[in-house]
Amino acid sequence: xxxxxxxxxxxxxxxxxxxxxxxxxxxxxxxxxxxxxxxxxxxxxxxxxxxxxxxxxxxxxxxxxxxxxxxxxxxxxxxxxxxxxxxxxxxxxxxxxxxxxxxxxxxxxxxxxxxxxxxxxxxxxxxxxxxxxxxxxxxxxxxxxxxxxxxxxxxxxxxxxxxxxxxxxxxxxxxxxxxxxxxxxxxxxxxxxxxxxxxxxxxxxxxxxxxxxxxxxxxxxxxxxxxxxxxxxxxxxxxxxxxxxxxxxxxxxxxxxxxxxxxxxxxxxxxxxxxxxxxxxxxxxxxxxxxxxxxxxxxxxxxxxxxxxxxxxxxxxxxxxxxxxxxxxx
Ligand SMILES: Nc1nc2c(ncn2[C@@H]2O[C@H](COP(=O)(O)OP(=O)(O)OP(=O)(O)O)[C@@H](O)[C@H]2O)c(=O)[nH]1
Numbered sequence: 595x596x597x598x599x600x601x602x603x604x605x606x607x608x609x610x611x612x613x614x615x616x617x618x619x620x621x622x623x624x625x626x627x628x629x630x631x632x633x634x635x636x637x638x639x640x641x642x643x644x645x646x647x648x649x650x651x652x653x654x655x656x657x658x659x660x661x662x663x664x665x666x667x668x669x670x671x672x673x674x675x676x677x678x679x680x681x682x683x684x685x686x687x688x689x690x691x692x693x694x695x696x697x698x699x700x701x702x703x704x705x706x707x708x709x710x711x712x713x714x715x716x717x718x719x720x721x722x723x724x725x726x727x728x729x730x731x732x733x734x735x736x737x738x739x740x741x742x743x744x745x746x747x748x749x750x751x752x753x754x755x756x757x758x759x760x761x762x763x764x765x766x767x768x769x770x771x772x773x774x775x776x777x778x779x780x781x782x783x784x785x786x787x788x789x790x791x792x793x794x795x796x797x798x799x800x801x802x803x804x805x806x807x808x809x810x811x812x813x814x815x816x817x818x819x820x821x822x823x824x825x826x827x828x829x830x831x832x833x834x835x836x837x838x839x840x841x842x843x844x845x846x847x848x849x850x851x852x853x854x855x856x857x858x859x860x861x862x863x864x865x866x867x868x869x870x871x872x873x874x875x876x877x878x879x880x881x882x883x884x885x886x887x888x889x890x891x892x893x894x895x896x897x898x899x900x901x902x903x904x905x906x907x908x909x910x911x912x913x914x915x916x917x918x919x920x921x922x923x924x
Contacts, residue, residue, distance in 0.1 A: 603818070604656065604665055604800045612667040613795035614894075616695055617733070618722075619704030620714045624735035624778060628704065629653055629670050631778035632788055654802055655788055666792040667800050671698060671897075692724045694897055700729045700771075700794040702787070707775065708739040711751045719759035729771035729794045730760060733787060738777040749773055801895070813840045816858060816892050820904070823888040824862050828872055836873075837863045837909075846901070856900045858892065863909040873906050881906065 604610075617625040633653030652670045659665035695701055701722060705715055722730050732752050737745055756769025772790050776783040799822065802815060817838040824836050841859040849855050862884075864870050874881045881904060889902045 603803050604667075605659065606800055607659065607664055609664040609797055610659070610666065610799060611664065611792055611795040612669070612798040612801045613699035614669045614671050614697070615700050615702055615791050615795075616671050616698045617702040617704055618691075618695070618718060619733075619735075620706075620712075620718070623704040623706050625704050626652075627778040628702075628733065628735060628776065628784075628787070631781065631784045632668070633670065655792075656804055657788070657792060665800070666795060667802060668788060668791055668795065669801060692721060695722075696725055696728070697894060697897055698728075699796060700731060700791055701725065702731050702733045702791065703770070704733045704735050705752055705755075706739075707734045707737045707745055707748050711748075711755050715755060716759050719755055723760055730756075731787075731790060731794075732756060732770040732773040734773060734775040736777060736779070737775045737782065738780040745775060749775065812896065813843055815895060816840055816843065817860065819891040819895065820860055820862065820884070820888040820902075823884045823891065824873060826884070826887065831872065832864070832869055835865045835869055839863065854898050856892075856896065856898050857903070858900055859903045859905075861905045861907050863907055865908065865910060867908055870906050870908050 617629065619625055629652050632655050652672050654670070655666075655668040657663070657666040657668075703718065703722065705711065722728075732755075734745075734749060734752060740748070752773055753769065756773070758769075761769045771794070774783060774787050774790055776787050778784060803818065817840050820838045821836055824838070825832070839861050841861060843856065843858050846855040846857050862873055864873060872880070873884070875883075885902050885904050888904075889900050892900045892902065
């Protein structure tokens with residue numbers, strides 16, 4: 595059996611930033627191409643279970659820490675397309691999109707440089723006013739397709755779009771939080787897009803392990819969120835003594851389509867009874883806290899409400915015994 599390795603999370607300092615970004619825009623605006631350019635060749639994760647989540651993770655930008663800049667993670671998530679509703683169903687869908695977008699930390703609104711700002715863009719900008727206080731960045735895509743002078747005009751038109759359709763009382767005060775011209779194809783300004791978006795992410799520990807993820811990225815990530823929550827305040831006492839396994843993660847049956855619930859059954863493994871007592875806390879108080887913190891994280895990650903069932907188990911010296919690891923499903 596392979597040596598067991600916990601997914602590796604990047605080292606981080608207090609000023610590490612991590613969060614979620616969603617790109618919106620008309621069809622063909624260049625959202626996918628920009629996503630790929632930001633993430634690089636390897637799209638780190640694609641969710642294999644879209645039915646369990648309203649967000650599909652398209653990729654993760656990992657920024658390693660350097661001497662001058664703290665590290666960061668930008669998690670790019672998809673939402674169902676924003677479009678102009680022609681039917682009631684359409685407008686319900688748009689409400690759902692807005693709901694979903696309210697869970698991300700910033701929105702990138704992709705507008706092609708080489709097409710006139712049109713009714714579709716105005717419609718989307720108008721919808722985004724339903725997200726007050728959420729930074730919306732205009733990403734002016736495909737800049738390689740037109741001369742500089744025309745680009746300047748387009749940037750002004752987009753600034754205008756932001757001021758007219760996005761700004762207002764109780765809404766984004768000054769229109770777009772930033773306007774960034776970018777060409778994903780020519781590789782121009784892609785770094786600037788990443789920098790600007792990262793600056794809008796909250797300070798947070800890394801949300802995902804580095805490197806490639808397994809077939810079941812969601813389970814790995816959910817396990818890690820639970821582990822993080824369990825380690826809160828006891829990091830010094832039990833740093834390497836906790837492992838989390840996911841027994842089951844399935845959508846609850848018989849739920850209405852617009853009110854999904856995901857059942858997550860997980861086990862926190864510790865090495866000793868004394869550690870189990872620490873995790874559970876007085877009358878279960880710590881375990882309860884761990885559960886609610888992890889649940890909030892999982893809900894944010896997967897974009898769907900979660901019922902979290904947590905058990906704590908003493909799995910003696912789990913790290914050193916390959917047979918036990920096997921049983922844990924590693
Ligand atoms: N020249 C040039 N073409 C681009 C650039 N970005 C995207 N394109 C092209 O524009 C077209 C649409 O790009 P996509 O990335 O698929 O657009 P999208 O917004 O994801 O489209 P939907 O999936 O329909 O919403 C494709 O033919 C891309 O090759 C760019 O920076 N420069």
